[in-house]
Amino acid sequence: MSKKTLNKDNLTALGAERLADLLLEVSTGSAEIKRRLRLELSHNVGPKELARDVRKRLGSLRKSTSFAGWRKRKSLIKDLDTQLDMITEKIAPEEPTEAFDLLWQFIELAPSVYERVDDSRGDVGDVFRSAALRFEDIGPRAVLDPTALASRIWDALRDNGYGEFDGIIGRLAPTLGDDGLEHLKGLVIH
Structure with a gap:
């Protein structure tokens, strides 16, 4: 060469x-x-x-x-x-x-x-x-408060005009854990 x-x-x-x-x-x-x-x-x-x-x-x-x-x-x-x-x-x-x-x-x-x-x-x-x-x-490696993350996800999904946060719940379900998912569910229902 x-x-x-x-x-x-x-x-x-x-x-x-x-x-x-x-x-x-x-x-x-x-x-x-x-x-x-x-x-x-x-x-x-x-x-x-x-x-x-x-x-x-x-x-x-x-x-x-x-x-x-x-x-x-x-x-x-x-x-x-x-x-x-x-x-x-x-x-x-x-x-x-x-x-x-x-x-x-x-x-x-x-x-x-x-x-x-x-x-x-x-x-x-x-x-x-x-x-x-x-x-x-x-x-999963980040140190995050599951309740705060659930609120952040809910806010993002309510203003998801271009679909940039599509699929975010599934991707972050392990990070949210049971407590975060339960809080997110409460936000969606109310």
């Missing part, structure tokens, strides 16, 4: 300092690459710092009002996927309760994102459906 082929071994041979210089050069003018590099640096500090940065990014995505046309749509999906990966792959293993809260906030973004993007292909919806499935893994 050629020493010029782009692969991990050949790039590693360039050395850390040269790779850092190249990353800085490549990231100039690319908000997407800069954002990803900052997230990786935050992760090196620790999951709490990464969680703070992800929370900040989710806030920015929520506040955004610009329409993501076909040119920006791909970038938006990549940004959403990156945030989801940071939550589920980097924060959840060490801070599942924090990751649960971030995942919830991520799902809550769906309406504001759907309102400013053409999702006729369903790619954006796929990101949010994939995110909702992650509750099954993170929920």
